[in-house]
Amino acid sequence: MSEPAPIVLIIDDEIQIRRFLRTGFELNGFVVHEAGTGAEAIRTATLRPIDLVILDLGLPDMDGSEVVEKIRSWSSVPLIVLSVRSSEAEKVKLLERGADDYVVKPFGMAELLARVRVALRRQMRAMSGEPIVKIGPLTIDLSARAVLLNEVRLTLTPKEYRLLQILAQHAGNVVTHQHLLKEVWGSIHVQDTHYLRIFVRKLRQKIEANPNSPRILVTELGVGYRLAQPASEAENNAWNVAEAPGAKGE
Amino acid sequence: MRILHQILREWRNVGLALLLVGAMTVGMIGLVREAALAHGSVLYLLPVLIAAIRWGLVAALAAAIAGGTASAFFFYPPLYSFVIKDPQEILDLTLFIFVAVVTSKLAAKLKLQFDIAQKREADMRDLYAFSRRLAVSFGVSDIHAAIEDHLTSVMQRKVVLFASTQDSSDTATHSSDTAVPERVRSEVAQVAAGRRDPANGMPVIDGDGDIWLVRAVSPKKSEFGVIAVNLGPDSQAGLDDFRLRVDTVLADATATLERLDVAHAISEARMRSETDQLREALIGSVSHELRTPLASILGAASVLMSAPALAGEKNLRALVNDVRNEAERLNDDIQNLLDATRISSDGIKPHTEWADPADIVNSAIERCRRRFGDRRLSLDVPGELPLVYVDSVLVEQALVQIFDNAAKYSPAGSRIGITARARESSIVLAVSDEGTGLSNGDKTRIWERFFRGGQHAATTSGSGLGLWIATAFVAANGGKISAKSDGIGYGTTLSIELPVAQAALAQMEGEADE
Numbered sequence: 001m002s003e004p005a006p007i008v009l010i011i012d013d014e015i016q017i018r019r020f021l022r023t024g025f026e027l028n029g030f031v032v033h034e035a036g037t038g039a040e041a042i043r044t045a046t047l048r049p050i051d052l053v054i055l056d057l058g059l060p061d062m063d064g065s066e067v068v069e070k071i072r073s074w075s076s077v078p079l080i081v082l083s084v085r086s087s088e089a090e091k092v093k094l095l096e097r098g099a100d101d102y103v104v105k106p107f108g109m110a111e112l113l114a115r116v117r118v119a120l121r122r123q124m125r126a127m128s129g130e131p132i133v134k135i136g137p138l139t140i141d142l143s144a145r146a147v148l149l150n151e152v153r154l155t156l157t158p159k160e161y162r163l164l165q166i167l168a169q170h171a172g173n174v175v176t177h178q179h180l181l182k183e184v185w186g187s188i189h190v191q192d193t194h195y196l197r198i199f200v201r202k203l204r205q206k207i208e209a210n211p212n213s214p215r216i217l218v219t220e221l222g223v224g225y226r227l228a229q230p231a232s233e234a235e236n237n238a239w240n241v242a243e244a245p246g247a248k249g250e
Numbered sequence: 251m252r253i254l255h256q257i258l259r260e261w262r263n264v265g266l267a268l269l270l271v272g273a274m275t276v277g278m279i280g281l282v283r284e285a286a287l288a289h290g291s292v293l294y295l296l297p298v299l300i301a302a303i304r305w306g307l308v309a310a311l312a313a314a315i316a317g318g319t320a321s322a323f324f325f326y327p328p329l330y331s332f333v334i335k336d337p338q339e340i341l342d343l344t345l346f347i348f349v350a351v352v353t354s355k356l357a358a359k360l361k362l363q364f365d366i367a368q369k370r371e372a373d374m375r376d377l378y379a380f381s382r383r384l385a386v387s388f389g390v391s392d393i394h395a396a397i398e399d400h401l402t403s404v405m406q407r408k409v410v411l412f413a414s415t416q417d418s419s420d421t422a423t424h425s426s427d428t429a430v431p432e433r434v435r436s437e438v439a440q441v442a443a444g445r446r447d448p449a450n451g452m453p454v455i456d457g458d459g460d461i462w463l464v465r466a467v468s469p470k471k472s473e474f475g476v477i478a479v480n481l482g483p484d485s486q487a488g489l490d491d492f493r494l495r496v497d498t499v500l501a502d503a504t505a506t507l508e509r510l511d512v513a514h515a516i517s518e519a520r521m522r523s524e525t526d527q528l529r530e531a532l533i534g535s536v537s538h539e540l541r542t543p544l545a546s547i548l549g550a551a552s553v554l555m556s557a558p559a560l561a562g563e564k565n566l567r568a569l570v571n572d573v574r575n576e577a578e579r580l581n582d583d584i585q586n587l588l589d590a591t592r593i594s595s596d597g598i599k600p601h602t603e604w605a606d607p608a609d610i611v612n613s614a615i616e617r618c619r620r621r622f623g624d625r626r627l628s629l630d631v632p633g634e635l636p637l638v639y640v641d642s643v644l645v646e647q648a649l650v651q652i653f654d655n656a657a658k659y660s661p662a663g664s665r666i667g668i669t670a671r672a673r674e675s676s677i678v679l680a681v682s683d684e685g686t687g688l689s690n691g692d693k694t695r696i697w698e699r700f701f702r703g704g705q706h707a708a709t710t711s712g713s714g715l716g717l718w719i720a721t722a723f724v725a726a727n728g729g730k731i732s733a734k735s736d737g738i739g740y741g742t743t744l745s746i747e748l749p750v751a752q753a754a755l756a757q758m759e760g761e762a763d764e
Contacts, residue, residue: 014546017545017546024552027557088643108574109555197605197637198637218612222643
């Protein structure tokens with residue numbers, strides 16, 4: 001990265017976790033700030049410029065969703081939550097409050113860094129107003145409302161396009177069922193998950209090389225969907241040789 | 251109060267009986283004119299019998315006397331005088347009165363027995379309903395609600411039960427939502443604290459002028475709680491009478507409660523909830539205490555793995571890799587223990603939603619990729635599978651357990667087949683391996699907790715929890731798991747069958763397009 005080193009704020013009450021996160025981030029060229037409590041985190045986030053927040057749930061002084069809400073009240077900084085498995089409802093709640101993504105504990109540094117890069121890229125794209133999202137062979141031009149697969153323009157129904165559009169705006173990050181249902185079908189349909197399932201199937205038929213093993217539009221069970229945005233341009237170009245992104249690897 | 255009420259009722263009955271006799275007289279006068287009927291006195295047996303059956307002995311006797319008198323007056327010569335001349339007719343009338351008295355006595359006795367039988371039946375029904383409700387009551391509050399309803403139905407008055415708490419003597423917890431005036435509450439607290447004579451209820455008048463009677467349900471067993479009965483705005487005079495009735499009902503109720511061993515049930519329910527709380531706390535702390543260090547270990551290992559300082563150190567990297575793999579295994583074991591505790595402590599509450607079976611399969615494969623190693627996956631999942639209404643995360647975890655088994659008990663480089671098939675009213679996800687296989691005895695026992703097949707225990711370590719957890723998770727979603735194997739050495743196929751509601755699906759296809 002040629003830009004100045006991104007600054008990450010790590011909010012975690014466990015010193016051992018803060019320590020490995022600090023080492024891992026510093027090895028990858030980040031500047032690290034730490035906070036052990038919610039109050040300290042909010043103080044740091046208001047006083048210093050922050051490019052990214054990593055928030056572990058279960059802080060001693062504050063509910064995780066409260067921290068998310070407080071930070072979101074003045075900042076759109078990318079925010080990634082560390083959570084435990086089998087708490088899908090909690091993840092959904094935090095995503096709805098404004099968290100960008102989550103990583104399930106225990107996790108490896110590579111997994112977290114992949115999520116972090118995606119979130120930073122999304123933030124950069126949002127600030128520059130870049131209208132084009134590329135995922136492997138798929139190109140979504142948000143300003144021209146065009147979707148191309150291997151340079152060939154696809155015909156999508158208005159609802160299919162709307163679904164893909166919302167996912168592309170959050171490319172790489174998970175988008176909850178509720179959010180998608182509300183944006184595409186309206187708020188009275190937020191419980192009608194089957195609409196989504198049927199439309200995602202139709203969309204996969206059009207954009208995936210193998211709709212039964214999707215690699216672009218992937219499911220996050222019990223939470224939502226994400227467009228599998230590769231973490232970097234180089235990775236994107238290597239799409240066809242690489243393993244599926246998001247796989248647990250080194 | 252009660253006696254007065256009874257006298258009033260008796261008078262009403264007598265009046266009704268006399269009315270009946272009067273009506274009969276009018277009818278008979280008509281009959282005598284039309285059909286020249288003589289000696290109508292026998293017909294008066296009719297109102298006597300009716301009065302005896304409907305209104306009891308006193309009314310029947312009144313009807314008999316009235317009937318006799320009316321006969322003498324209207325039908326025996328000289329007419330319209332109470333004097334009877336013919337000795338034969340005097341005998342007739344005497345006989346009538348005798349028969350009337352005897353039959354009314356018999357009929358009244360019959361009525362009494364009938365009433366008693368009916369009341370007994372109603373009591374039995376109440377009691378049966380009560381005991382049945384107790385049998386399905388799990389918590390202390392359920393039992394108290396049952397006692398409260400039972401007393402309300404027996405006393406025909408609003409009854410509020412306060413469960414006495416054992417530890418703090420001055421607070422009594424309220425078992426229902428009904429509003430109870432503050433003055434009554436403080437009296438309840440006094441009674442619960444044992445500062446009142448337990449055998450003698452204190453009347454309390456609330457702000458609206460209603461009288462409440464506050465009493466311990468049982469003078470001996472405080473765990474049955476304290477009741478407050480709303481007597482309504484009755485006069486003080488009726489209070490003693492009602493207090494007696496409450497005493498009787500409470501004595502009965504206490505006997506019932508003791509017979510049904512409610513005290514035991516209450517203490518057991520209390521203990522159960524304490525054990526549950528303890529277990530919850532234990533799971534919570536184990537989960538946190540064991541997994542937080544693991545998250546640190548795994549995270550630190552992953553950082554070391556990518557550290558430039560270790561880039562050329564093949565041996566050191568192998569060590570770090572071991573740390574990570576073993577920590578991951580430990581994490582899986584802890585997760586299994588937590589899942590198992592969750593299943594056996596409070597059952598599983600699935601969060602159901604419409605899900606695509608293919609998504610569940612893909613997600614499970616993704617999670618097991620490292621575990622599969624170099625085993626060849628062959629995936630056969632058709633694109634147009636019906637949706638299923640399940641907790642997709644639970645089904646995925648069940649599938650992960652099955653994948654884990656397949657990977658554990660099959661040789662490196664062998665094939666693992668994953669198929670999904672739609673049947674008439676279900677979909678079947680099947681996982682087959684080329685591994686150890688199952689003996690006939692194993693097939694039925696693999697679903698047991700902690701069971702491990704002889705061959706399996708010999709080759710690989712494991713807790714024997716995996717398939718038990720998978721079965722519970724699938725069952726929580728209305729599905730079932732089955733196993734097939736051609737014997738030891740011939741591989742195993744494990745299948746998950748999930749129900750599908752076809753009608754709902756056909757309807758859904760249309761809806762989403764609008």
